[in-house]
Amino acid sequence: MVLKNASILVIDDDADVLTALRLLLKPLVKNVVTEKNPNNIIAQIEKTHYNIIILDMNFTAIVNTGNEGIFWLNKIQKLKPDTSVILMTAYADIDLAIRGLKEGASDFLMKPWKNEKIIETIKTILSQKTSNNKKQKTLNSNTVEIIGESDAMQDVFVKLKKVAPTDANVLILGENGTGKDLIARALHENSNRKDKPFIKVDVGALTSSLFESELFGYKKGAFTDAHEDREGRFEAANGGTLFLDEIGNITLGQQVRLLTVLQNRQVTPLGSNESIDIDIRLICATNVEPKTLADESKFRKDLIYRINTVDIIIPPLRRRGTDITELSRHFVSMYAEKYNKNPFTFDTGFISKLKKHDFPGNVRELQYVLERAVIMTDGNVLKTDDLVFSSIERSTTTKSIETTSLNLDDIEKNAILTVLEKHKGNVSKSAKELGITRAALYRRLEKYEL
Template sequence: MVLKNATILVIDDDVDVLTALRLLLKPLFKEVVTEKNPSNITSQIERTNYDIIILDMNFNGLVNTGNEGIFWLNKIRKQKPETSVILMTAYADIDLAIRGLKEGASDFLMKPWKNEKMIETISTILESKKSNTSKTKSLNSNSVEIIGESEVMNDVFVKLKKVAPTDANVLVLGENGTGKDLIARALHDNSNRRDKPFVKVDVGALTASLFESELFGYKKGAFTDAREDRKGRFEAANGGTLFLDEIGNIGLGQQVRLLTVLQNRQVTPLGSNEAIPIDIRLICATNIDPKTLADEKKFRKDLIYRINTVDITVPPLRERGTDITELSRHFVALYAEKYNKNPFTFDSGFISKLKKHDFPGNVRELQYVLERAVIMTDGSVLKPDDLVFSSIERSTSSTSLETKSLNLDDIEKNAILTVLEKNKGNVSKSAKELGITRAALYRRLEKYEL
């Protein structure tokens, strides 16, 4: 489902929330309707078939105080069962939100929300809805392949092949956007646990108060609003794989609790004295430099040894050489199908412009850049002008004089790119400035596929 064709209804009794969401979502979607009074939900959804409803969990009314969101969720599900509902809640109401998921909500978000997370959640739901009604390949499919033929990626594949069939704990390292979650999923899908649960937790986003209840579960009455027993993520992943993302962001207190569970291979839910045995394969990921993890003031070494039987470093896109060409073909074909466009070809300068960019956001950034290009172009040939990088992206582009890699090929490639950029693509001037002949420069352009 194309974002621009989607309609959204936002229901919240806070006018400031409605205004903020309308300003955020209006440029991205076909229609964004806001409603302050939840009593009007029935008439609203009777008049219009909304693709997504964003529903606050608490209102100032007297309907099931504390459970208003559940009440109205059930109303919506009964009247329009095909409509996806995203619940919005404060941290104090997380148990209600989880109950909402059981009642049929598609997802929930915490207040205050992050704009990027809000848009990502909506997009994921729309993609899922489309995949259920067509054969369009979903970007969020677990079967998305890891593309790459570069030497650094071949090293990753070799490790994957050796490690996946084992039960060894794995620490996946790499910058944001490199695809650490895909590596984690590939480890699970190629393991002996592939038919068991794969449970992902962004532990870096959990507050200290939520960490234990989310991971280890709790018993009814363990704390205020603990109205029923709830399994933690460890227990939910029993027999399968538990993927703890952003492990480097948890505090020392949380590290101690995690270490205890991993040593004893059992969890004790909050409010219980009974330990539950667990059998999981643990995969962790972080974008934090290993040197920082080695600082005992920030991360316990005994925990590192527990989670890091084997480490796999996912290289940044700028170090993957010709992979950018294959990735570009893959994403362009994917988005051409998604947006019902004819297949695209590349102008000679299209890939060259991509390779000049440093891609600080890595594969994720490349993906979004190419999606914009596919959406905005009117023809069937993608040209350099179809590539638009944001000011943030351009500020860290490889056209900078700073050379991040000390590899000789990388240094030479970056020097060529810098001089070509300076001379606006003039080969003769660039060759003269580099101190080589035109023929020598052409050979190097061919070598680096520039």
């Protein structure tokens, strides 16, 4: 990234320092914001994405650790791990600054500073970020970025990292719109077969007559419209990965044919007596609930065992907490570029309204909602009024938790949302009804980002 496209946040309790840095950087960068109160850091980084934060290490407020800079550095890294932090320190704080580097700061500056040094430091960090991004795109050149900082998605990433290098068959489970196809492609791109074909088939959409011809191929003359030989998807994926989407919707007869191919590792094209050996890594996906797959009247157990060496369950968006914020920034940035609009910021209620919607359409619904907002809004600040949820999807005013969920966090979060809605956001009355103190309720609100 070049300097002129950078957004920078400067945090210092000295008004003279803020003025000096604003005057220095304003002509050079796209956006420079100054903030005197460190307690406003979270609000600042929630509403605007900054490439670099210049952070003082000492403030008038007293934090229990005795080193405020380290405290706020850790906060920023937790919320925005992709944002670089430059620490500012006096000579006496040099040991603390070195500790800051060990804990993840990108660099530190000494007070009083030299203007040339600050500019050079910022340029170096931006250059390194651009280089790292290019390397990442090279490693995953055909993969759409999968965004997720929540614990639920981290569990998915851990399993993906372990399973991808193997040839194990994988069954991906999840609701519509959760991104099962992205996980399938990520498994392929991080496997030993990444340089071989990745073939996707929506088997749930294939009629009985098309199922065999599409998957196994056919010979010329095999049926009326077979004017030439055609290889099937199994053969096309040979050496690579075959992704069968909506596997839960195929008939019992189709299941038998698929099972035979997987057992023998051979396909026989329609109209042929010769079998063709296949070498594929199989990935399947379905939105059908596991209990339905376990019903032998609907799905063969022997086929389940074949396709389900490892299962990966993709959580619905309503279970992914902070990911809504990161996904929103990603989609808004993507559509701003697509529709030739300037970068957007969010007003204070924009993300809150998104988080209160339960998104039955999951990430796909969020994507469409934000594309619509980018197209229809005037100006470069997205407001709550710009959010219009689809009438096609079921929507609610509060984030609902599935009645089948017995997760304690889900139960507690749902109780808090219900009581807050009942008392129209009055924290004192809500805390009293919940049987906890105001401070305890505030801690829970922060925990669940409500």
